[in-house]
Amino acid sequence: MRKFCFTALASISLCLPALAQAHSGHGTSGGDRPWSQADAWFDPAEMDAVRQHMQAHHGATPLAMFMLNRGEVQFADDKESGVWDADFWYGGDLNKVWLKTEGEYDFDAGKVEGAEVQLLWSRAVSRYFDLQTGLRYDFEPDGIAHAVLGFQGLAPYWFEVDGAAYLSEEGDLTADFEAEYELRLTQRLFLQPRIEAAFSAADIPERNLGSGLTNLQAGLRLRYEIRREFAPYVGVEQHSALGGTADRMEAAGGDPDQTWFVVGIRSWY
């Protein structure tokens, strides 16, 4: 399994040259200079170097962004858990490397319930959408690696959506889909409905999943942007297990429908 993981990592690193190319920005080299009349006045080699530098800094500046989309504590009847959902990306307009992580910490049990990390190459393929591919590794609960193919973007009417399919090293195919919308109550106060759905192509007993739509989360968060980069929020979220997944959960003594209250922070840099 680890080997699979590292092989796939290596394959992602093959994408990095494309990223690097996006930084240097232009494909011209030595001979075909787009303009060169100043060479009559200044050292042509120096002019060439400065031109390349200058062009790269007008359109190909690589940037890095960290976004803690949800850093929250969730409360239900007598349970408390911590949830994180964070991204980091680095790159230019077209090519980026994404690192995504999501997970849950159970305060009562004092342990991490679920933790996954994705390393993706992201390619802008249209005006509002990026295609993303790479690897996901679940550190908890089961230490399984997945190949990932997904998309992320802005749908008409300002819906932020992202979805991905995952093929695990065990050969299981799952998928998830997420959509968010931001209702602007004031210039700083936002009401954000959010849904997340998970699917499985088949029964996966060892992960307690039935086939089809397995889980649904629907939440509503009220966020106040003290600064654009820092916003606390409160909200409520309904978690539902469905179909065979719900059956398994019930059989294990769990409740397939749970309502959680959430308090958290959204922050980016």
Next chain:
Amino acid sequence: MFSRRLFLQGGALMGLSSLLPAWARSASDGNTGLRPATATEFNLSVGRFPVHIDGRAGEAVGVNGTLPAPLIRFREGDEITLNVTNTLEEDTSLHWHGLLVPFQMDGVPGVTFPGIRPGETFTYRYAVPQSGTYWYHSHSGLQEQQGHYGPIIIDPHHHDPIAFDREYVLVLSDWTFENPYRVFAKLKKMSDAYNYQQRTVGDFLADAKARGLGAAWADRAMWGQMRMSPRDIADVTGATYHYLINGHATADNWNGVFQPGERVRLRIINASSMTIFNVRMPGLPMTIVAADGLNVQPLEVDEFQMGVAETYDVIVQPTEDRAFAFVAESIDRSGQAVATFGPRPGMRAEAPALRAVPTLTMKDMGMDHGAMDHGSMDMAAMDQSGHGMMDHDMEDHVDHDMSGMKMDHSAVMAEATWPVEKKDIKRGPGVANVAMMPMSRLDEPGIGLEDVGHRVLRYSQLRSLARNPDLRPPGREVEIHLTSNMERYMWSFDGVKFSEVTEAIVFHEGERLRVTLINNTMMPHPIHLHGMFFDLVNGGGDHCPRKHTVIVKPGEKLSFDVSADHVGDWAFHCHLLYHMHAGMMQVVSVLPSKDRMKEKYNGMDDMHDGHEGHDMPEMHDMHEGHDMKPPVEMDHSTMDHGMHEEMK
């Protein structure tokens, strides 16, 4: 004359005005108008220095320790020398905005010279065939945002047709205490990060009450479907900007004096990085006498919208013994800078309240519904439908000059008898929108000024005072599209960012051509062409205004005619700093004509045809330059000495 040492010795302990050059100070600090003191040699030192802005301490990058930089004033035709020393730890440059300098003196790193390295002194030397109000600024990185700009006044060699009793220069700018690279990064990550004027649920309810739920819903649905915001008017706003007049925020109250009845000339320069300003002096009409440095036929207005990098000279003649506000309001109305003109130093006029935030319409998307009803996509019909749109507006602008409008349209609509080179836009993630029906908007006052109830300048009204020097019809026409994806904060020409450009836009020396700009974005862009004036095709016949920067409104298609007289590589870009930084830039290469090349090889010296600017010293220079073998190791501090002799 501009002593950095003096500043370092005493400046830091004194108040705001003591940190400023005399011209930028208030009347209460002794500035009662400009002194016509010209010089021919200027020593400019670029560095970091502390500034006090809007009551807060910050650090600027600029010239001789002042923000704005010193006034450079000289006489038309004089050969001037500017020794620019870089004390920064990064490269710098100075570009002389609007000046017809030889291109290797134009100051754009990577295009016209290698830049000025840390510790180096670069000597600019030139003489220019023009007079008027101009400015200078860094063309390196984002230094301009940090305070690296100052005014230039060139006094006419002979008679100045503009009579005045007193004059001031007013440098408008925007200042942020944030690092400009951080500002840019924020825009790239969240392009509306500085926009606190979006439409809210409350606005929707108010709109539904006023126009009906269906109409309000349809309007939101339309914008939402396009994933665009009708309040996307300025990328960087008063949320971070402090708007300045001569380095003074409203609270600092820059004040100038006049004696009632005097004709006061205001040389207004928009040296902002990102802010298009609405300029007005409530209760006092302004007569525009020059635009972008060159004289225009006097035109009395109450307000005008001023693109970044444009300059306007206005004459005001206050007769009342009272203070008047000079208001520079950001186009998105998120802030303003207010100064005072009064009969006595230290007066403070009342600052008007900010006006309501404008909201864009479908017209700004190049998709006017009224126009689309005409149902044809063909170009001629598009301009025709523009008429339809204008007719709608007539009710709101009863004072519009109809004859000017007709002329405007006849000029724009004239069937091109020359070849038109249309370029395909490179579609992709960087191009969110292509204007289906771009139209002439020269007869509009600009976003937010349609219904202000007083006279607002429209480009269609500007007329050059002098007859245009080149009346040849264009030999060809080049179309250039302004393109963007606001969501990704990508800006470009023809869908190609400057970082991706592999060939320049080529002009051939001696040709007359038309450049048509089509704005496919939702924002107005002040587009600047270095090294030459262009004649804005606004229906002015042989008196079209000659400009170096023109605002292209959202969804607009406009043209200018230009004579490719000045050989060289010239930067061509949107003057909104972060748009340029994101890639909205190109290079126009004016290539020497074959005749010129032939003459060069024949060693002939006198090849100028007597056209404006042709008999300039720098042209000889250029010519010599072609014969010059560039040394392999070039020392910037000495390299132009040879030129100096040739320019005599």
